[in-house]
Amino acid sequence: MTEVITYKKAIEEILKGLKDEEFQRGLQTSVGNAEGKHIKTLEAYPGLRELAKMVEDAKQKVINNIDYYIDLAVESLKKINAEPYVASDATEAREVVGRIVGKGKIVIFSKSMVAEELGLQRHLEKLGNEVWETDTGEFLIRLAGTKPMHTTAPAIHLSRGRIVKLLREKVGIKLPANASHEEIVAAIRGFLREKMVKADVGISGANALAADTGSIVLVENESNIRLVTSLPPVHIAIVGIEKIYPSLTIALAAAIVQAAWAGLYPPTYLNVISGPSSTADIERKRVYGAHGPQKVYVILVDNGRRGAARHSVLKGQLKCIKCGRCQWECPVWQQTANLWGGPVYGGPMGMGWTAITLGIKEASELSMLCLNCGRCDQVCPVHVPLTSIIHWLKQQYMGEQ
Ligand code: SF4
Structure with missing residues (x-):
């Protein structure tokens, strides 16, 4: 289902991106704006480093006992009236959600x-x-028909002018060519609000899932997650099994650490969802579907992760909390964004994730573009051994030649 991007095609896209002035302008502006953001946060809130260490330790514990924690999460989800599924691969996950x-x-x-x-x-x-x-x-990259160019900031390569054009051509939103950031956001909000109110199903990801309570934790700034997970009568959460944490306390910590290293601290909203909405205010009879969803489904996605948990090198990538900090810091990514990477993930973290979710062969050739400078290792909050993983992938590629 996911398009496999070959090395040749990836190189073609990278070369095109390097010559694309608009792409480079958007990327360089975003890189400049993101630079050092987490450093300022850590100086102001030094306790976050301690929190990151706790998250790393908890992640390691779960990776080493992944089957136990999946079972525990499933049992806890059932107890709070959510419906869990464990999907072994992408096909099964799509079928279940379909x-x-x-x-x-x-x-x-x-x-x-x-x-x-x-x-x-x-x-x-x-x-x-x-x-x-x-x-x-x-929303914007879907209109543009491109892949996300960063883990937490998918549309960094699109200029304001391009966005105005896309909105007019793809969804009929008419804005002046020089519309301000505020005008664009207001127009998108108006357009999407109608869809949100009418929606039958809301689908979210998760920053973390607490194995002890079954609670899903989601961190955000826009407030769209709140609406997606509470307005429609059905909520489906898609959760990679590496997002499981032993307890709700540490799951909350993981979301906070992710926001901090993403440069978005304090996060505007932190959502905890523990099953469907309900009320027992009428004669103490529990009724599901009060103001929020009647049904909550949680799809736990394996898709290579369980195998990676048993792999001596790739298991290190499962510690990743997808904050995207390694991407901002990488000198190659700063020029290519996620054009360097697989069909979904990109940059330093993308090599490991592509290897896990798509295949070692798909990632190994792309890893040859890494300069081995080690900046990604230095900034990762949970010490994912990125350069070791990429070095190993390079060895796999060389071994195949
Ligand atoms: S590898 Fe580390 S820095 Fe990169 S996205 Fe994952 S957690 Fe963040």
Whole structure:
């Protein structure tokens, strides 16, 4: 389902991106704006480093006992009346979600890299559903027909002028060519709000899932996640199994650490979802579906992760909390964004994730573009051994020649 990008095609796209003045302007502006943001945050809030260490330790514990924690998470989800599924690969995950959604529905997504990994949006469209991304950046890249160019900032390569043109041509939103940032955001909000109100199903990712309570934790600034997970009668959360944490306390810590290293601290919203909405205010009888969803489904996605947990090198990548800091710091990524990477993930973290979710062969050739400077290792909050993983991938590629 997910398009496999060959090395030749990737190089062609990178060369095109290097020559594309608009792409480079957008990328360089974003890189400049993101530079050192987490350093300022860490100077102001030094306790975050301690929190990151706790998150790293918890992640290591879960990776070493992945089957136990998946089972525990499933049991906890059942206890809070959520419906869990464990999908072994992308095909199974798409089938499960397709069955839940059906056809002819309005489906709204909040940003989810795992949903991208599964090609879920296109799958649901093919089944005959109307699908909308509600994260501003994701909405824009979908209109542009490109992949996300950064883990937490997908539309960094699109200029204001290009966005105005896209909105007019793709969804009929008419704005003056020199529309301000505020005018663009207001127009997108108005357009998407109508979809949100009418939506039958909301699909989110998760920053973390607490194995002890079954709670999903989601961090955000836009407030679209709140709406996607509470307005429609059905909520489906797509969760990579590496997002499982032993407890709700540490799951909350993981979301906070992710926001801090992404340069978004303090996060505007931190959402905790523990099953469907309900009330027992009438004669103490519990009724599901009060103001929020009646049904909450949680799809735990393996897609190579369980195998990686048993792999001596790739297991290191599972510690990743997808904050995207290594991408901002990488001198290659600063020129190419996610054009350097697989069909979904890119940059230093992208090599490992592509190897896990798509295949070692797909990632190993692309890893040859790494300069081995080690800046990614230095900034990672949870010490993912990025250069070791990339070095190993290079060895696999050389061994194949
Ligand atoms: S590898 Fe580390 S720095 Fe890169 S996205 Fe993952 S957690 Fe963040």
